[in-house]
Amino acid sequence: MIRAVENFKSDFKYSFKVEDILKKLTLEPPKNPINGDMSTNLAMILSKDLNLSPKIIANNFMIYISNLPDIENVDVAGPGFINIKFKQHVWSDFICNLINNTENWDELKIGKGKKINIEYISANPTGPLHAGHARGAVFGDALASLLTTVGYSVIREYYINDAGNQIEKLVESSLLRYNEQVTNKSIDIPDGLYPGEYLKEVGKTLFEKYGDELQLDHKEKVFEKVRSVSLEVIMGMIKNDLLKLGIEMDVFTSEKEIISGHLLVDILKILESKNLIFSGVLDPPKGTDPKNWKKREQLLFKSSLYGDDSDRALKKSDGEWTYFATDMAYHLDKMNRTKGDLINVLGADHIGYIPRISAAVNALSNGSISIDTKVCALVNLLEDGKPIKMSKRAGNFVTLSDIIKAVGKDVVRFIMLTRRNDQPLDFDFKKVMEKSKENPVFYVQYAHARCNSIFRSSKVKEEELILENPKLLEDNYEIELIKFIALWPRTLELAAKNHEPHRICYYLIELSSIFHSLWNKGKDNNIKFIVEDNLELTNARLSLVKAVAITIRKGLSILKIEPIFEM
């Protein structure tokens, strides 16, 4: 294509800059297949430079493409699109290539082995994972898997907020549960502490480990012991739940260790050297009542220089570090370890936090590290259209473990990705288990099971199939399916570049739809996959079925979902 443009330029002695044009040039399959297999906007973008109408340019340029091999014809349409139609064999050869390279026909090397760190879940270690964590967990994990597939070296990271006020409350709550074990009397958990039943497990473990030797009246002495047992037990629950979802993190980083290390001193030095730190008083945010505003002199970071609305406090008035300060230190730590870009997956309730952390990463890395923060919107849990009531105060919220038990890991993973991450999502326990077209997991799995069913009937083993005569794939419906399969690498690429794993789901649903449609052509148009008296044709069509099955499995494997072979 580039060569064609250059020849075109020199033959007509045009004076445009090829590099400039290439920036705006597109060469892609048009939305509507009626307009050919590939389409380019060349004539339209040249029209201004050459002061000629796009149609004239397009007509002059056509010949430079139509002489290329594998081109059936070229025409000019609409405002000046140059539409290219490939010869039929391009598509059947494509299937041939796919069948011969089932493992790496779609291999993309976008990542080039570069490191990238994805922090996700990072749920507080004060209780088991619940429904709200599920989406971020699945999203982050699918994104990690997707980026691994396209050649990045991905680090899956979980940040444990094991410091601060909430841990004190956790220790207190655990001690009460421990007391229950010692005295064998049940205790009411006061407001403000963690009432959940799961802490009984912690109490039990403490009792098994220490007997009754923990002296409750010397809280400071037992604090560390209770803390470490509580965290161990709860993080054990969390890791176990994640495992049920098919998730294994590479790195767990402790907030407490960040605080006790030298990183906070490091960031102070860095910020000082850049003159980004000062002692001052924040203005009240606009719209708040100034009467309620307490002026406080604090150590501040000039995050407003990096696009944040306000500067941010690094130290509390009592001299302790703020959460933001330790988080900044944590991000420095991540950058040091990763030596690559960062992705954070957060819940929608932390949206306001994004600008300051981006500012921090920007300032600390001199803009050399990019951070992309993906926000996961709410999940509405429904039962047949009606919201499920949850009361976090009473401690009886729907846990992740409950959900997996009810519908299975694969359904959870798929459904969580059937909506863009920043859009709210309905998760209806009844609908996601339905065996019908309305349920996208089922729909895709059914398509795959059908592929397998065809192979069962044909008595040919899928893995042993070799395509003998690709030219027999010539029906329009077949070509349509092949073209869609050919879009798979592009889908992967876009999903990876935009950090949008949901695109994989949508692709699989559409692929399934096209396949189901072709299947039914067996009735109307007599395009059956298995043709009794024609082994060669059967072989060609089975190859197409194999290509569908391979692509569905590839997509599912990125989402870490098991394909179903028989339903």
Place this chain on the structure above:
RNA sequence: GGACGCGUAGCUCAGCUGGAUAGAGCAACUGCCUUCUAAGCAGUAGGUCAGAGGUUCGAAUCCUCUCGCGUUCACCA
């Protein structure tokens, strides 16, 4: 009040970073099972892409403003 996100068919949502006549699925009508799984498929109907400007060959997509909805806004984590 500020920041961010959203507003696309009656409903739930896609829309390939600016392309051609804006797409699916539900719901509504009409068809298709002696057939490789009808757990499915085909067809009809349904739209001022919230509104108004701007950028250019070309806008649902980019910019500005207005309206509506949501989230969020100090030393919590």
